[in-house]
Structure formats: structure tokens, C-alpha cells
Amino acid sequence: MSARDARLAFAIVAPPAAWTFQLLAVYLLVSLACAKHVVVPLGTQAAGAAAALVALAALATALGARDEGDGPRRFLSRAAALAAALFLGGIVLGSLPGVLVAGCA
Amino acid sequence: MSGAGGAAGAVTPFVVLTFTIAGLVFVAVVVALGAALSPRDRARSLTERGGVRAVLVLGGIVPAIVVAAFFMLSLVVTARLTAARAPDVAVEVVGHQWWWEFRYGSAATANELHVPVGERVELRLRSADVIHSFWVPALQGKTDAVPGQTNTMWLTAERPGRYDGVCAEFCGVQHAWMRLVVVAEPRAVFDRWLARQSEDRRPPSGPAAEGERAFLGHVCVDCHTIRGTAARATVGPDLTHLAGRSLVGAGVLRNDPAALRAWIDDPQHFKPGAFMPAVPLGVAERDALVTYLGSLE
Amino acid sequence: MSERPLSATATFEQRLARVWESAPDEAGWVTTTDHKRIGERYIVTAFLFFVLGGIEALVLRAQLARPEIALVDPAMYDALFTMHGTTMIFLFATPILSGFGNYLVPLMIGARDMAFPRLNAFGFWVFALSGVFLYASFAASSIPQNGWFAYAPLAGPRYSPETGMDFWTLGLVFLGISTTAGAINFIVTIAKLRAPGMSIDRMPLFVWNILVTAIAMLFAIPSLTVAAALLELDRVAGTRFFDPAAGGSPLLWQHLFWIFGHPDVYIIFMPAVGMVSSIVPVFARRPIVGYTALAVSSVTTIVISFGVWVHHMFAVGIAAQALGVFSAASMLIAVPAGVQVVAWIVTIWAGRPVWTTAFLFAVGFVVLFVLGGLTGVMVAAVPFDWQVTDSYFVVAHLHYVLFGGMVFPLFGAFYYWFPKMTGRLLDERVGALNFWTMFVGFNLAFFPMHIAGILGMPRRVYTYPAGAGLDAVNLVSSIGAFVVALSVALFVANAAVSLRRGRLAGRDPWQANTLEWSTASPPEPFDFARLPAVASRDPLWGPKVANAREPAALATAWRQTTATSALEARPELFLRMPGDSIWPALAAAALLALFGAILFRFLVLVPFGLALLFALVARWLWPSPETPGAHVGARPGPRELPVGRAPGWWGMALVVATDATIFALLLASYGYLGFAGNGPWPPPGSERPQLAIPLVGTVVLLASSAPIAWAEAGIRRGDVRRLAIGIGIAMALSAGFVVLQAIELTRKAFAPQTNAYGSAFFTITSFHGLHVIVALLLGAVLLVRAWRGGLDRERHLAVQNVALYWHFVGAVWIVILAVLYLSPQVTG
Structure with a gap:
């Protein structure tokens, strides 16, 4: 796999992976806090921030590659940019409950 | 969802707003579809770039903004509904196939939950067998009664009266007749009722x-x-x-x-x-x- | 392959037909692997189930037409709504879309068949027999009656001891085999069999949607399989997975079920969206607007659909903050959905719409889907959901999404593709009536249910009290249901008449854009005489489609199609496809016998059933004598073509992927049970696992991968002796592992029935042990093949596949060791 294809693969795979990570991490952290009284300070916020950074990096990578390579690769980088923007939005939405809804301290 | 309950009171404006937004979106889509379908002889001109931009803005960004605003609002309502506050009355609710048990300390009754008007009632839900779900539509959303765990919900009846409730989770052949009534009454009446419920039966005669x-x-x-x-x-x-x-x-x-x-x-x-x-x-x-x-x- | 003699002057088409035709007799009917015939069978069979599920719905609506009546007794009502949901989801919606996919995908991508034709036939037989299996519950007078969601513990052995639930759990595991086989076939077909030049940015959107659907199936079905299998273990073997009295968890069922269940909504919906994306541009008379955005929408929707399962569980007692995250995920789906709707509308807006019945159904779909989507966003909001969940509001919502979102496109697809399949057009005037009765009937039936739900009517009740304000809405719903039935009857009549007397269609009655319309109507057995070479997204709207390069002598020597690279669709291989075969049908029958044995508790027969199944599958995969290349028919193409992995290897990789998902879910279940329990884990009385024997076993098992790799490298150079020695050593080591594990498991102080911990421990280790035994059997098959001279330098795909499986079984064990044996040392 060439470096360019590796970047493209990162741009495609990273945003959904980051979004999934945030979802599961928050679910686990909140459950730990509410059911087992194990509180990880700023855990959900950290998970959200890390996921957002990864998605942002992927978005930048995809946008940077949108005019590179042959037809299918250009298509994939444009598609990856759209998906990255969507998942980035999803990660932002997913970090709101930590702000607006009380957890179990 | 008549808004008689405090909780439903928080929910009702939210629900009305939800239907209003949804109605507006639906009308907008139908109008756009109608315009798109209007009879004509020739195709309209649309550049590739213009088409994609229309799709991404009208189909992606606009819905994203509406959904994000709606989502934040829903979180605020959720936070209000789940805010921890000391209850005035606590009742243990046990779901059985196919009836509801209500325990107030030593008093126990079935299928008829008495609550004092305007007070915060905490329901601790358990199940004796399968999963049930406690729902009094006019007062509060549902919470399930799951075997092996205790779930907590709160309700407040702002006005005296009788409110119908049901089991909302399919629980077997008589799920349909696992209904209940919430009787909301002034504190004094409630106290008298509870005192009576705590007594043994009066010895019968004749x-x-x-x-x-x-x-x-x-x-x-x-x-x-x-x-x-x-x-x-x-x-x-x-x-x-x-x-x-x-x-x-x-x-x-x-x-x-x-x-x-x-x-x-x-x-x-x-x-x-x-x-x-x-x-x-x-x-x-x-x-x-x-x-x-x-x-x- | 027909044996009729062919004259010396036979044309190229006649020669092709001779290779591709199935025998015209009954034997050919059973053995055929023609994707078009299999597709039609899926469609017809699933439509029959649609009628059955519809009749069940009519009885339900009749019972609810008036309050407090007793048309059917409560138990029968429960059985009917259970079978209605189960039938519509599993036996109608999913398979009928698989039918269209089967029929259309090869035609749309310019291939002559699916990648694995025999697997395709097998998938159909398994689907049909599992449907028979589920409906045999009526004959046995023990119909499942716990809903299509079958919540534990209600569906467990204590509260539902009757056989009915066993029909359901076993039937769905049985059916899952078909769905998984179909998914693997679709993925490999779409990835590897596209016509030269059909790079992924030129794939028809229908094909995109079938692809993402198949990927979703591959990872979603395992969750249903695990859920149903654990429930059946509770029922038949006395395990305690869902028994709260023994550390089991009723909510584990809900997690597993909805991790499958929510993606399944999109498994049903996505192919239908693909149908709409096919129909809209053709009748708007212009290319679709926003192709890339539509493809991205489909992919992202499917990804997100795996992260929203908890929104079916908002009321079970999960902390509100966690619910919020799942609520966010659920609402996020509105964005790709919005993109799709606007793309269709803009396409229509910019085009010059032509009213046909197919287009009517597509437009009707848009209206209904927007309504269903809006209520979907509503129920994604936690406080709103608490109010309406498990009420008729949700019944309304889900029917707008599934009936509006899937059945309307499906009927559009009937009108659109019927001429391709039969050569004749459906009557368009009856079609318009068909549409309007369905549209009106549907809204009459389901719109009032929103109101019933808001008024407080719960779901799954066989009756409701009179005078609670529910009488009118229910009566209107019931009337609407019968109008829908009338509409379906109109369609059946239209199809029956048009089949004989409909207007002849010709190749392309709609002036459409995709490759299937360049074939005859109905297509020849070989689909394309000359495989096309594609240069645009809408090949039939551009310059005349060119022919792909293909050696004509090979094309008429055996069934052949071209494999291309996944991304750019550059030619890689000329594939020799397997011929018709009886073995897939027999293997499906063996599965029926196997599940029947479990159903009737003839458990001693289960090992024999498994052995028979293995033998039949091995026989089916065994290269036929005249096959010169056992490369699952793959033959290297002309020298200048770069040779990629054979489709057979991709198929195996996908089997491993879905199997790995099963293991992941089992291990997650183990972790969840530990987390949900209130005490220590492992629970008191179940000692912390001893490490000595398992660690030795680990070394032995992992060591067995080395000789396999050595053997594989050997056969690549044609060294059969090295192959045999390597496999022999690996088998000896694996057998050693099995013996060690047997000792380890028999020495346990607890049993699968002791508590949920024991259930999970034994289930996971035994399931893995079964995998090692399968690896041993596969090794034995390879040895026999090597001995018979069936493996050499050119033909060793089977070795690659077995090696892949072997390494996978070892890798999974490392995870099992870490979770089951090592983690309790830290936490226990």
C-alpha cells in the first residue's frame, strides 16, 4: 500500500472508528459511575475530545487528497471528507449529554 | 399527555414544539416535492456543482442544525425529568403477571395507586417474574420493571383525579388487562386512606x-x-x-x-x-x- | 449444463447457452445455480410469506376493530402478532430484497453470475426450509407467542416452556445461515465481479446499497444468532444466561437483540432506497444528483445504525447521561436521510418527470418516509420516547419506516423490473389504482395509530377498554388494513394477467441507464453474450457500451466470468464458475434435519447431523473430475493481467469476519454478565481458573499455526510432501489441544447450569473447541485431496483458506485466554 493509499484509508476508517470509540467509552464510563460508583474524572470529556481530534485530522487528510489520484480515489477522498464531517458532527452531539445532563458523581 | 402531571407538564410543551417542528419540515418537503413534480416540457438546467451544493446544504447542513437544536432541547428536558430531589412519598411497585402490587411500608394494595396531589412520588419498580413497564400516560413516561433490578421513577399529579395506567411491556397472555388507576387526592384524604390501608381487616359478622x-x-x-x-x-x-x-x-x-x-x-x-x-x-x-x-x- | 448435441454451425450465443443452461427436467429445477432463477424464487417465496404475514395482520386488525371483543383468544392473538412481525421482517422483507439483489446485481455490474453460485442456491434452500420450519409451529399447535423481539425471561424456559419458542429461536438461527451466506456472496460479487471499467465511483446506487446492506448483515446477524443460541441453550441445556436468580441478565438479551435489531431496520431499508435511486433518475430523465453524497449516506447510515441499539432500551433503567449519547447517535441518522431525500427531490426538480407506476410508488415513498423519519427523530429524543415507547405511536412510526420505506419502493420495483424478469409489462392503469389504494389504505391504517399511542394505547394488547377514546381510531385503522389488502390483491391480479397478456417489453421499455436493460427480457441464461466494458455511471445513456476482452474459446468451454480489482475494476482473472449441483439443496435439507433434532430434543442425533452436514459441504466444494483448476474454478488470465486473490479466498475471509463477530459478542456477553451482576466475578463457588493446563494448551495450539504456514508455502512451490507433513504435524498439535481442553473442562467444579458464569465459560470454550475440531476435519480433507493428487502449484486455494481459518482459531484463543483465564487473576 502506498503512503497516499494509507492516508486515504485513514481518512475513511478513522472518523467512524473515533465516533464508535466515543459512544462506547461514554457508555462504559457512565455505567461505571452510576452502577459501580467508579468515577473517572473528565473521562467522558477526554474521550470526546480525543475522538473529535482524530475525526478532524481525518477530515483534513481527506480534503487534502480530494484532487489526488485516479477517478475512484478522488471519489473516495470526497466521500471520506463528507463522512468525516458527519462523524465529527456526531462526536460533538455525543459530547453534549456530558454537559447538559447530570451524571453520577 | 394532557399535562395534568408535573413531569408531563415539563414534557407537554416539548411535545407540542416537536410536533410543530415536524409539521413544518413535512410541509416544506411536500411543497418542494410538489414544485419538483410540476408539469413541464423541458428539463430545468442545473450544474453538477449547483446540484451537489443544494443536496449538501438543504439535505445535510439544514437538517443538522435543526436536529442539533432539537437534541439540546431534549437534553434539557431530560435533565429536568431526572434531576435528583427528595421525594415526599415513596411507593414500592412490583409487577406481576398480570397485576400491579403497590406497597407503602406495611400497607399493600393492588392496581390502584393513591398519591397526594402536588407531591413528588417516588416509585421503586421491581418485577416478580418477567419484564413489565409502568405507564400512566397523563402523568409520566414509562419505566420498566425488570427482574433482578430496581428502577426508580418519579411522578407528580398536579390536579386531583383518576388517571388510567397500563403495563406497556408485553408480559404474556394477559398483558392487555394489566391496567391500573392512579388516584390523586388531597393530602388529608390520602393520609386517611393510607391509615386505613395499614390496618388489618375488620372482623366480619353475619x-x-x-x-x-x-x-x-x-x-x-x-x-x-x-x-x-x-x-x-x-x-x-x-x-x-x-x-x-x-x-x-x-x-x-x-x-x-x-x-x-x-x-x-x-x-x-x-x-x-x-x-x-x-x-x-x-x-x-x-x-x-x-x-x-x-x-x- | 445440458447435454444436447450442438451442431457445428452453432452460434457463439448457442454455445454459451449450452454451457449456462440448467437441465430442463426436475433435476435441473433442484440443482440450478442460475442467479436469475434463484432470485425469482426468493421473490416468489418471500411474497407468499408477505401474504401470510398480511393475513395475520388482518386478523389482528379485525380483533382490534371494536373494543373488548373476542374474535380470537388472547394466546392466538399473541401468536399472530409474533408471527406477523417475524414473517414480515425475516421471511418477507429481508429475503425479497435478497431476491432482487440476486437477480439484478450480476446484471447491473455486467457479470454472468454471482461469485458463489452454489452458495447462492444453498442460501435459497435454507431460507425456504427455515420458513417451513417456523410455520410448522402452526401444524404442531405450538406457535411462538412472545413477539418478534422475544424478551427474556418471558421467552425463557420458565415462563414459556412450550415448544413454540424453540421453533422461533432455532428457526432464526437456521435462517441466519442463509442470510450470512447471501451477504458473503453479495460482498464478493460486488467487490470482485464488476465489469471492467466499473470502478467504485461508477457502481449503480442500487449496487452500493446492496453492498452496504450485505456488510451490515455480516456483522449484525451474529448478534441475533448469539442471542437466539443462548436463549435456546437456556431452554434446552439449562444454562442461566437470562435467569436473574442465577446471575443471568434479562437486559443482556435486549442488548444482543437490538445490536442486531436496529441495523436490521436498515438492512431492510437500504436496498429499498437503492431501488428508489434506480427508479428516480430513469423517470426524471436525468442522471441522479449527488451520487457521491448518496453513496456516503448509505455507508454512514449503516455504520451509525450499529451505534443506536440502546434507543430501544431508553426505559429499562440505564443512566440518563448514557442515554443521551445514544440519542445523539440516533438523531445523527437524520442527516444522511435528509441528504437522500433532497437528492431525490433535486433530481426530479432538475429533470423532466414521466409518470409511471414505478415512479408513483417512488414519490409516495418519499412522502411516507419523511413522515416516518420525522417520528423517528421524535422517538430518538429521550423524554419523548419515554412517553411513546411501547405504545401504538411506535407501531405507526415503524410501519411508516418499514411499510412506507420498504414496501412502497418494492412495489415500484415490481412495476419497474417485472418486464425485465418476464418480458412483459405490468398494466399501468391497474398500477395507478394499485398505488392509490395502497397509499390511501396505508395512511388510513397507520396514521391513526400515532393518535392511539399518544392517547395511551400500549402495543401488543389483544383488546382495549371501551370508552377510553380508542374506539374510532382503531376502527379506522382496521378499515385501512383491509384497503391495503385489496390493493395487494389488485397487484396479484395484475401480475397474473400481465404475465400472459401484458405488453411485450423488449430490452429496455423505460429508456433506462443501467446494464441490465442491455440484456434480453428475460435475460439469456448467460446474461451477457459479450461482457461489457463500462466507461461511465450511466452506461446506457452514453456512447454504445464496448465489449470487454475475453477469450471466446474459454467462454464457451465452461461457465466463465471476469474477476476485476475491487477499486478500479481492472481485469484480474477469468473465473471458471462451478456448475449446477444437488449438494447445496441436500446440505440445506441436512440443516433442517439438524434443527429438527434439536427441536424435538433428539440431542444424540446432533453430532451425526453436524457430521453429515460437514460431509455434504465437503462434497459440494470438492472439485468436479473434469475441473482442471481447483482454484474454485479460477484460472490465471493472460500473462499481462496482475493476479489478485481469488474470490474464494475473499469468501473465506468474510466467513472468518462474521465468525470473529460471534466470538466478540460471546466475550462481550461474558463481560456484561460480570458487570451487571452485583457480586464478585467469577461468583463465589466458581474458583478462579487454574492456568497450568490452559497455558500448555495455548502453546500447543499456537505452535500448530507454524507447520500450517510451512505447508502452505510448500504447496505454493508444488511440494505436496511438505504439505502433507506440515498438515499432519499441525493436526497432531491441535488434537493435543483438544485433549488438554477436554481434561481442563471436565475438572471444573461448576457446570454450565450452575450460574451464568458457568454458562458463559462453558459456552465460549466449547464453541472454540468445536472450531478446533472443524479445523482438524478440514486438515483431514486437505490430506485426502493431496493424496488424490488434487493439490499442486496452481491449485491450492483450499490450502490458503484452511490456513486462514487455522490462524484465526489460534488468534481467537489468545483473546479467550486473556478474558476467561487471565482477567479473573487480576480482578477476581
């Missing part, structure tokens, strides 16, 4: 005493409790103050002598599959039993 003997002499005693007697089983509802309730069979019949007679004669006719069998009783014995049950105020 035909009612005969009825009690019939009750204790047949299989009734294997399932029901009547406090003050030897009947202490907990399979079926506590009948100590049955006569004070308005319904029997978790909502399937009203509680009057004729209905009670029919119910005892053949519960399976009204509630097929329920666990209460038809008890073989003589007519006189049955009538005495009905008199007795009618005396259990």
Missing part, C-alpha cells in the same frame, strides 16, 4: 363471616393475603381492603357485587390465561364470599 370461612376454606387462601386472617399468600393481590378499590382483575371489571360474582364464577371468561382458577363453590357460599369481599373496606 353472612360476611360465613364468606370469610368460605375464603379460608378454599384455594383462595393459597394465593391471596387478607391481613388479620390466616390468608398470607402473595401470589395474587392483597385483598385486605378490596372493597375500597374501583376495579377487579387489573381493570377488566368494575368492582360491584354482580361483577365480583361473575368474576369468581369464571375468571377465565374475562381474563383467559390468568392464573386465577374458577373455584367450585355453592351458590350460597359464593354469595356469602361476595358479601364478605364487599365488606373489606
